[in-house]
Amino acid sequence: MEEVKNRQLLQSILTTFLPFDEQELDSAFKHFKFNEHASKAHIFRCQDIVSEVYFLIFGVGWYYYIDAQGEEFNKSLVKQGGAFTSIGSLIERQPSPFYAQALTTCITASISYERLLGLSRTNLNWREHVRKVYERLALKKEKREAGLLLLSGQQRYQQF
Incomplete structure (x- = not known):
């Protein structure tokens, strides 16, 4: 029962931005592990050398x-x-310079980065998903950098 619920949570997250169909999801879900x-x-x-992407489907970390x-x-x-995940670990096999921790009970759906890239090579929706993840990360980093350079300490705290 938990497996079904976890798959539904992951599906609702994945289909928020892209129209994955049942077949695309079913073929990919066999590569995910719920934790x-x-x-x-x-x-x-x-x-740690991180080789997986852990999609957070429940909780806060x-x-x-x-x-x-x-x-x-x-x-x-x-x-x-x-x-x-640690991008440096995924791409360059470097040890992660930071920790990732659950602040509440969390459920993740993990997939190896290699497997995720494999899905993106063979399926347009998975390719788009990976691209969107990187775009969101780049935007987040850009906004954070601007805040660090342009905002006062109090303004940064208020945005946090």
């Missing part, structure tokens, strides 16, 4: 750094419909 992460559980840790003094710094929050 439940308890609050405070790590999805991955700093120095965050990315954070820990400096040399052991202090945590928020990188970003992730909510339902977002995803956890």
Whole structure:
């Protein structure tokens, strides 16, 4: 029963932006693994080589750094419909410089990056999905950079 519910959650997220049909989803779902992460559980840790994309289908999580003094710094929050991964790990096989952690109970649908790329090579909707994910990431980074460079500390806090 949970598997059916998880598939429905993933389907509702994926079809928000693109018209995936049942056959496209069914052929892809066999490559996804559903994972439940308890609050405070790590999805991955700093120095892990991350090879999967973890689509967040339920819950809230965050990315954070820990400096040399052991202090945590928020990188970003992730909510339902977002995803956890380390682009440097996926593309360059570099260790992740940050942690990804569940803040509430989270359910993720993970797929290997290689498998996701394979889907995007053979299916237009999956290609569009991957492109849209990267576009949203680029826009988020652009806005964050502008905020860091142009806004005061108080303005950045109020936007957070």
